[in-house]
Amino acid sequence: MSDLKYFTNGLLKENPLFVLVLGTCPALAVTTAAMNGIGMGAATTFVLVCSNLLIALLKNLIPSKVRIVAFILIIASFVTIVDLVMKAFTPDLYKTLGIFIPLIVVNCIILGRAEAFAQKNSVTRSILDGLGMGIGFTLALTIMGGIREILGNGSIFDIRLVSQDARTILLFILPPGAFLTYGYLIAIMNSVKRKYNI
Amino acid sequence: MDLITIIILALLVNNVVLAQFLGICPFLGVSNKVSTSMGMGAAVVFVMSLANLVTYLIQNFILVPLHIEFMQTITFILVIAFLVQVVELIMKKSAPSLYQALGIYLPLITTNCAVLGIAILAVQKNFTLVSSVVYASATAVGFTLALVLLAGIREQLELNGYPKGMKGFPLTLITAGLLSLAFMGFSGLVK
Numbered sequence: 001m002s003d004l005k006y007f008t009n010g011l012l013k014e015n016p017l018f019v020l021v022l023g024t025c026p027a028l029a030v031t032t033a034a035m036n037g038i039g040m041g042a043a044t045t046f047v048l049v050c051s052n053l054l055i056a057l058l059k060n061l062i063p064s065k066v067r068i069v070a071f072i073l074i075i076a077s078f079v080t081i082v083d084l085v086m087k088a089f090t091p092d093l094y095k096t097l098g099i100f101i102p103l104i105v106v107n108c109i110i111l112g113r114a115e116a117f118a119q120k121n122s123v124t125r126s127i128l129d130g131l132g133m134g135i136g137f138t139l140a141l142t143i144m145g146g147i148r149e150i151l152g153n154g155s156i157f158d159i160r161l162v163s164q165d166a167r168t169i170l171l172f173i174l175p176p177g178a179f180l181t182y183g184y185l186i187a188i189m190n191s192v193k194r195k196y197n198i
Numbered sequence: 199m200d201l202i203t204i205i206i207l208a209l210l211v212n213n214v215v216l217a218q219f220l221g222i223c224p225f226l227g228v229s230n231k232v233s234t235s236m237g238m239g240a241a242v243v244f245v246m247s248l249a250n251l252v253t254y255l256i257q258n259f260i261l262v263p264l265h266i267e268f269m270q271t272i273t274f275i276l277v278i279a280f281l282v283q284v285v286e287l288i289m290k291k292s293a294p295s296l297y298q299a300l301g302i303y304l305p306l307i308t309t310n311c312a313v314l315g316i317a318i319l320a321v322q323k324n325f326t327l328v329s330s331v332v333y334a335s336a337t338a339v340g341f342t343l344a345l346v347l348l349a350g351i352r353e354q355l356e357l358n359g360y361p362k363g364m365k366g367f368p369l370t371l372i373t374a375g376l377l378s379l380a381f382m383g384f385s386g387l388v389k
Contacts, residue, residue, distance in 0.1 A: 021226070021367055023309050024223060024226065025219050025220060025221070025222045025223070026219075028219040028222060029218070029219035029220075040214060069276075069279065072275055072276070072279065073272065073276070076271050076275055076276075077270040077272065078233040079271055080268060080269070080271050080272060083268075083271065084268060089247065099220075099315055099318060099319060099322075102314070102318055103220075103311050103314060103315055103318075105271055105275050105314065106275070106310075106311040106313075107313055108223060123332045124302075138385070174382065175216060175217050175219070175378045175382070176375045176376070176378040176379040176382065177375070178219065178375075179371050179372065179374045179375030179378055180371070180372060180375040182371050183367070183368045183369070183370075183371030183372040183374075184368065184372070185360075186367050186368045187363045187364050187368035188363075190363045190365075190366075190368065191363040194362075194363070
C-alpha cells in the first residue's frame with residue numbers, strides 16, 4: 001500500500017503540467033477541446049508507462065554513459081507504435097493532434113521521469129509513477145481543453161451549452177487563448193498552494 | 199510556393215512559438231535576458247537549418263527508397279541529437295570564440311521540439327531541398343524574434359510591481375499570450 005504514494009504524487013503535488021511545467025508544447029497546442037486533451041493525455045500516458053517499465057527492467061544493463069541515447073531510442077519506439085495505432089484506429093483524432101504525436105518523443109516529462117525515477121526504482125514503482133504522471137497530465141490537459149472549449153466554442157465534449165448562433169469568446173480557441181488560460185491556471189494553482197500550504 | 203512567401207509565412211504569420219507552439223520550453227526558460235536569448239536564437243538558427251538539410255537527405259535518399267518511412271521519428275531524433283554533438287565538437291576545435299558564445303545553448307537544443315517538429319513538417323509539406331532549408335532558417339529567425347521580444351518585455355516587467363501569485367511562469371505566459379495576439383495581426387499578410 002505504501003507504494004500508492006508514487007501514484008498520487010503525479011496527480012496534484014507534482015502535477016507535470018501545473019507544478020513541474022513540463023510538456024508545455026502539446027498542452028498549449030492541442031487543448032482547443034476537452035476531447036483532444038484526453039486523446040493526447042492517453043497517448044502520452046501509454047508511452048510514459050511503457051518506457052518507465054522497460055527502463056526499470058533494463059536499468060542494470062544500460063551503461064550510464066549512453067543512457068540518454070538508449071532512453072530516447074526506447075521512447076521513440078513506443079511513440080512510433082502509438083503513431084501507427086492512432087493512424088489506423090482513430091484517424092480523426094490523429095489528424096487533429098497532427099505533428100504533436102511524433103513530438104511525444106521530445107516531451108520532457110517522459111525523458112525526465114526516465115532519468116529521475118525509472119532508472120533508480122523498481123518496476124512496480126516505475127509503472128505507478130508513470131501512471132500517476134500520465135493521468136495527472138491527462139487531467140490537466142482535459143481541464144485546459146474544457147475551459148477553452150466552453151469559453152471559445154460554447155460546448156463541452158461536443159455537447160452544446162449555448163445556442164448555435166450565440167456569440168462566444170473566440171479568442172480562447174485561438175493561439176493567444178492557450179497562453180492566457182495556461183498562465184491563469186498556474187497562477188490559481190500557486191495561490192491555492194500558498195494558502196493551504198500544500 | 200515561392201521562397202518569399204515561405205519566409206513571410208514562417209517568420210511572421212505562422213510564427214513557430216506564438217502560433218504553432220513548438221519550442222515553448224526554451225521560450226519560457228531562456229527568455230529572462232535579452233543577451234542570453236540572442237545567443238540561444240543564434241544557436242537555434244544554425245542547428246535548425248543544418249538539421250533540415252540533413253533530414254531532407256535522409257528522408258529522400260534512405261527512408262523513401264527503402265520504404266521505411268515509419269522509422270522517421272526514431273531516425274530524425276537520433277540524427278538531431280548526433281548533429282548537435284558533432285556541431286559542438288567541431289565548433290570547440292575550429293571556432294572557439296563562436297563556441298564560447300553559443301556553447302552552453304547547444305546541448306539544450308536537442309530537447310527543443312521545434313527542431314524535430316520543423317524537420318517533420320518540412321517533409322509533410324513536400325518541400326525541395328532549398329525551400330526546406332530556407333523554411334527552417336526563417337522559422338528559426340522567427341523563434342529568435344519572439345524570444346528576444348519576450349525577453350525585452352520581461353526585463354521591463356521585473357522593474358514593475360505585480361500580484362504575488364503571478365510571479366514566474368504565469369506572468370511570462372500571459373505576456374506571451376499578448377504577444378501572440380499581436381502576431382495574429384500578420385495573418386492577412388499572405389493570401
